[in-house]
Amino acid sequence: MNAAARNLYDVHDVRKDFPILHQQVNGHPLVYLDNGATSQKPRSVIDAVRHYYERDNANVHRGVHTLSERATNDYEGARDTARRFINANHRSEVIFVRGSTEAINLVAQSYGRPRLREGDEIIISTMEHHSNIVPWQMLAGQTGATLKVIPISDEGELDMDAYLKMLGPKTRIVSVVHVSNALGTINPVKAIIQAAHDAGAVVMLDGAQAAPHLAIDVQSLDSDFYTFSGHKVFGPTGIGVLHGKRALLEEMDAYQGGGDMIRSVSFEDTTYNELPYKFEAGTPNIAGAIGLGAALAYVSNLGIDAIAAHEQEVLEAAVSSLSEIPGVRLVGTAKHKSGIVSFVMDGVHPHDIGTIVDGEGVAIRTGHHCAMPLMKRYGLAATARASFALYNTREETDALAAAIRKVKEVFHC
Ligand SMILES: Cc1ncc(COP(=O)(O)O)c(C=O)c1O
Numbered sequence: 001m002n003a004a005a006r007n008l009y010d011v012h013d014v015r016k017d018f019p020i021l022h023q024q025v026n027g028h029p030l031v032y033l034d035n036g037a038t039s040q041k042p043r044s045v046i047d048a049v050r051h052y053y054e055r056d057n058a059n060v061h062r063g064v065h066t067l068s069e070r071a072t073n074d075y076e077g078a079r080d081t082a083r084r085f086i087n088a089n090h091r092s093e094v095i096f097v098r099g100s101t102e103a104i105n106l107v108a109q110s111y112g113r114p115r116l117r118e119g120d121e122i123i124i125s126t127m128e129h130h131s132n133i134v135p136w137q138m139l140a141g142q143t144g145a146t147l148k149v150i151p152i153s154d155e156g157e158l159d160m161d162a163y164l165k166m167l168g169p170k171t172r173i174v175s176v177v178h179v180s181n182a183l184g185t186i187n188p189v190k191a192i193i194q195a196a197h198d199a200g201a202v203v204m205l206d207g208a209q210a211a212p213h214l215a216i217d218v219q220s221l222d223s224d225f226y227t228f229s230g231h232k233v234f235g236p237t238g239i240g241v242l243h244g245k246r247a248l249l250e251e252m253d254a255y256q257g258g259g260d261m262i263r264s265v266s267f268e269d270t271t272y273n274e275l276p277y278k279f280e281a282g283t284p285n286i287a288g289a290i291g292l293g294a295a296l297a298y299v300s301n302l303g304i305d306a307i308a309a310h311e312q313e314v315l316e317a318a319v320s321s322l323s324e325i326p327g328v329r330l331v332g333t334a335k336h337k338s339g340i341v342s343f344v345m346d347g348v349h350p351h352d353i354g355t356i357v358d359g360e361g362v363a364i365r366t367g368h369h370c371a372m373p374l375m376k377r378y379g380l381a382a383t384a385r386a387s388f389a390l391y392n393t394r395e396e397t398d399a400l401a402a403a404i405r406k407v408k409e410v411f412h413c
Contacts, residue, residue, distance in 0.1 A: 008306035015391050017042040017298075028361025031396045031403075036181050036340055036387030037365050038231045039212060041295070045235060048294035049287050060286055061260060061277075075286050078293025079276070082241050085296040086226060087217040092275040093249065095242040096289050100208040101131040103227035103242035104175065106255045106279065107204050108135040111225075112173060114253060118144030121170045123201075125150040125158055125187075126377050127180045130370040132206045136175060145172070152377065156183040156332035163192065167199040174203045178210035182369040182385065183332030184315075184340030186214070193222050202248065208232055212389060213311060213338045215304045218243050230288060234389075235295035239288030242279070249275050256281040299390075307390040311339040317394040318386060321401035327413055328404065331383050339388030342369075345404070347413045350382040356410055357403035364400070 015021055018040045023030050032040060052074065058067035060075045076091075083091045097103045116122070122136045122145055140147050148166050151159045158176075167174075174196040179186050193203045202224040207216060211228035218226050225248070230239040244252075254261055254272055258281035263271040272278045299307065318341050322328050327346040345353060354366035365385045368375045375381060386400055 008303050011310060011391060011393050014302065018391055019043060021391060025361040026359050031362040031399045033386040033388065033392065033396065033400060034363045034365045035212070035389035036209060036385060039234050039389050041234055042298050044298050045291045045294045049236060049291040052287050052290050059283055071286055074290045078289040081293040081296045085300060086243055087219050088243050089219055090246060093243055093246050095244065095276045095279045096284055097240050097242045098238055099229035099240035100206055100227045103240060104132055104204065104206065105135045106242060107225050108139040110252045110255045111248065112139045113142055116143040116145040116172055119170060120145040120172045121148050123148045123150060123166055123171060123174045125176050126152045127156065127183060127185065127371065127374050128177055129181055129206065129208070132175055132177060133373065156180065156185045156334045158187055160188065160191065164195055167195055167201070169200065171196065171199050171201040174201050175206065177206045179213065179338045181209045182342055182371040182374050182383065183334065184337040185332060185334040186336040186338055190221055197222065209338065213308055224248055230292040230295065233295055234298060235292035236288040239285045239292045246275065254278050254281065258282045302390060310390060311388050314388045314392050314394060314397060315339045315341070318397040318400065321397055322404065325401065325404055327408065331378055331380070340385060342383040342385045344380060344383055345407065348407060348411050350384040353384040353407050356407045360403035360406060362400055362403045
């Protein structure tokens with residue numbers, strides 16, 4: 001099925017769009033496999049941000065002068081691009097935030113805090129990033145609600161039977177990751193949402209690791225809230241998207257007070273602006289939003305299905321070459337996986353793996369990946385993680401395997 005999609009782009013052509021990839025690191029060509037942490041930026045994104053600062057820099061929404069109009073048009077144009085990217089029903093449902101972390105905090109505080117009571121339940125899973133744990137813990141502390149955690153199998157798949165049993169009349173919010181940053185597991189989010197809705201709960205999806213790899217359709221998913229971060233999908237840092245269903249956003253309180261989120265202010269009373277501005281207090285990250293718009297256009301242009309097909313090939317190559325190395329053990333072997341390989345090596349700390357492969361020009365991440373409860377589930381303090389993006393090649397997985405063999409030489413294991 002992937003043959004047609006595979007032909008849609010030549011990865012070596014695509015790499016030409018990413019200036020940073022063409023450099024030597026420690027005397028070797030850079031092999032950048034830390035895309036789960038942050039991804040590299042195509043020239044079109046860099047140019048969009050530069051163009052904004054060189055030609056159009058002005059504050060949005062408030063000015064009648066030409067530069068302000070241009071800036072506003074580009075900022076709002078980026079919102080339209082983001083709306084199309086996730087197939088949201090309406091642009092007013094697309095809120096610019098700093099990233100997934102801010103979006104989850106916003107939902108916890110603006111939706112959850114006034115609604116949850118003692119005895120209510122919030123469900124998350126064992127494989128969540130800290131950004132999808134701590135905001136709910138804080139909410140539970142503020143409201144007396146209880147946090148429940150869906151267990152996972154050794155392969156790194158959610159225990160759906162346990163989840164279904166957990167759901168009940170007390171469940172108010174389910175918040176799970178679409179794609180795990182530490183394991184690469186693609187969760188069955190449609191089934192998760194359906195079951196939560198049957199129980200009367202709302203669902204937040206953390207799509208930070210899904211947006212660069214999978215088609216997202218919030219209408220077909222029927223998610224109540226969905227978020228992703230710009231910097232992981234080839235856009236700038238400090239910008240991301242929260243999608244929320246309009247009816248929910250309408251009835252929620254503002255998250256922060258300040259400029260732009262108001263319709264009128266007196267010392268006695270304030271009325272809020274319409275959506276999405278009610279949730280965008282203060283001068284937004286205008287350049288970031290414009291850069292994100294360019295990034296999403298880049299991804300859409302290449303075709304997310306073609307990207308997914310390409311990355312599956314790279315993932316399979318990585319899994320097969322790493323599995324052949326004695327002493328390497330993969331962590332997270334779910335049936336449905338995105339381009340992430342976590343692994344450990346007998347007798348070598350992951351930080352030493354990371355340092356030695358860096359000497360070979362290969363950038364990977366080592367540590368707990370902001371998922372300490374998940375590491376605990378596997379009895380590990382840390383793993384090494386290679387995470388792939390649309391510009392990685394099979395040859396780079398060979399370079400990774402060669403660098404890992406070097407680690408074995410150094411440690412005589
Ligand atoms: C699954 C997941 N959720 C949330 C986040 C937090 O994203 P950000 O730091 O961009 O807010 C990350 C970042 O690594 C992530 O991988």
